[in-house]
Amino acid sequence: MTDVAGAIDYDVLVVGFGPTGAVAAGQLGRLGHRTLVIDRLTVVYDKPRAIALDHEIFRHFDNMGLTDAVSPYIEPFTASEHFGVDGQLIRRIDMVAKPYPLGYTPSMVFSQPEVEAELRRHATHFSNVRAELGVELLDLVQTSDRVEARLKDSDGWHRSVTVRYVIGCDGASSTVRQIAGLGLEDLIFDEPWLVVDMRVNESTLARLPQCSAQFCNPARPVSFLIGPNNHRRWEIMLLPGEDAREMERPDNVWKLLSPWITPGDGELWRAASYRFHALVAADWRNGRILIAGDAAHQQPPFIGQGMCQGLRDATNLVWKLDRVLRGVSSDSLLGSYTIERKQHVIELTGKIKAIGQSICERDPAAARRRDAQVLADGGGKPLLLTRQEIIPPLRAGCLADHETPARGSLFPQPRIATGSAVRLLDEVTGSGWRGFIDGRSKDAAAMLSLCAECPDMFAAAIAPAGAAAPNTLEETEGVLANWFDRHGVVAAIVRPDHYVFGTARNVTEFGGLLREIDVRRRDVPAGLNKISDHRMERTP
Template structure:
């Protein structure tokens, strides 16, 4: 084995979660090793949706402008019964909202991954090893030693890192080393997923996704980017799964909606959709994120988005952990904040899945449909963690504002803590010398939208974390100085 190199963070897995995390870590000056067993991006459609919050993460990384050329806003989803009667409408506005991005976007996952990889692979702090597989990790008090094989030639290698993050998918090695079990959220079903490249608009059912709640054969229609189209078809008890993926069977199943002369099949595969949540996301210096930590059915389009949120929550905390090992509670907060947040989305997907898969029209079913009839995308708060627990606003995602010269507030804030404050408190800020704090941005409320936001929340200052979630606010009961002290992340300036 060669002499081992040392890194701040090692990431196992280089899918959307891993590459997002790598981008955010090197942006903060951390030395990062990425180990990925595959030789290149899998050139097949997989995730085809993400939301405005994810777009803000990509904006922070610096790829939003490029991604816009590849994205199409998606307007939402409709649920219909076997006769075509509308059951549920889930609107996702295409106009820009409080995040200054559309509610949801359609994407071809290989294109997204390529953009994120291209951006981070230029960075000198990233060491990328494709076709390398981790087979062992030794944990020591101050670091971990990773043992991995170069699959191209069979040579064995070592490296050390302060922390190891497993973004290595549903069969995660890192999760197994942590030793956690799953909470089962009670949805496991097999579906045939077929992706098409269409030749014309003959079989275009519109921009809305459509869930066909037909007890004879539940199906989903999802429009992708460009000429891509996806149909998901539930596997029924009487199906011969071996025959289900055959071309002739696919065209027969979808004969009412799409024909061979109008499209070609890009891929067809049977997947088992799961609703699972790992009970523990970290142990000492091992951490998991993305599909390694949670698996969600696709009925809300939140699988990949959840992993992006994991990366955004974790990256700035790892920076603090590398700088000061005393802040071990930050990793605990990653688990406690994210697990309740992602659970709400998984439970939402399970509720939708049961409606799609179990259509029966009885009273209980109609009640479920009625409760979701005009569904609005949830915006869960973070679970208890690195936020002040005293106010309802704390732990919520903050809006993004358009500042002078059309600047977006996230761009001005950078990947730092940011204090939004009324202008009349500028003298107090100057006395505290907050401008001298590293990795800290101050934005004065010089536009009506920020002033209104502060006053609606009965405060003169709100402190936002690097992941754009609200840490806390200053009010008559708490000064700005006390708010900053409560983070415990900065040297308190005394006079």
């Protein structure tokens, strides 16, 4: 397509068709926006890289209509057991107990090549999404109302397309980030590791650990992960003086795996050396150019959140971009993207670094002190944590001005009785802006009436079986009732990405939230994002 008489070819150009780019393109397609997605590679990479996802991400897959397509390649994530210097169990990281707060298994493992292929198929089934593979981005030139993208096709031809916005999902060495001049900040973590993926013979699986494990041995720290089916992964710390490329050779890999497995026990699928980094972009936006996924941040893999972070980026950005493209919010709403996602990445990376530094301790005396401290923190027993408590909420951005209980956290997804069937909340309400009210509250009807003044918001009162009044949805497991009770609130306003905008303890507070929400989602006060203020001046 070419720009004729001022026409703009596409609403959005997505650069990079990995998981983050595919989710962004699929969500934009579902919302009706003309989208071009390009990638330098012509096929999905056939080796596993990311291996973990969580219930927040699976909820988005479900909202996109992808659960049937991706479920065959996904399994529950086993607990991760951490073993100290002398092989003793010092810590166990598991998932929260049933009833699951979002309606799905909280932690999962998956096979990336197959899931990524399904994400691509989903994106390209929309008639308004065009995917072009083997296409390289050469340059981006911004004007007041568009970006001109200069591309090189697989046959070497150069051409240009015009778009309203660009999303760079093109990985750690992002061309988009470099063109936009978005620098990286070092979060101070840099360790060499070898990642080994195996397809293990059925007869060998029983001899391997039955949980994922961290062997916190100062002689050589090792992580062991149980992937789907017979996929097993070892992440092995490389020691000073070891050449990363040499350590990838099969003879060296088998020496490192010898405590667990031999060449006759399975197929060596992949061995790749990495430096586990902790980096974040200083700003995630330059005018009409934005970045997401590894282009915006890189973090150590110790609780398997790398891909999850990229898909959070995509979902956070797309609902805001949708409002801007439809003309119902100003371009300034996009300023909240950096605010929300950068702080979340920094906070989560800090927690991951702390776990990683504990695992990576190479001094034997310090490692023994670590073991003793972790056990002491557990009251003399192995310390028990959940992966879910490690994930922080949003702290600032497009949220209620005043701190309220659960503001910025993920809203739960109870199971709702609908006639003879039980369905998850999002199936009943959709995933737009929603007002949820405790159906047990005496003010439930009054709060529902207030929601009628917000025409683009779905509103519902929800209560457990036996407490549900007329016009109230009935939940089957008490998940939401417990959530309301725990936070001492009777209502919540929830964003399209399922984060809580704000909560209310009574009808007066709820009315205040409803008055605030229309202003906040149309614009974001400039003072909230001083980093981006100078960017906003470039874009009306």
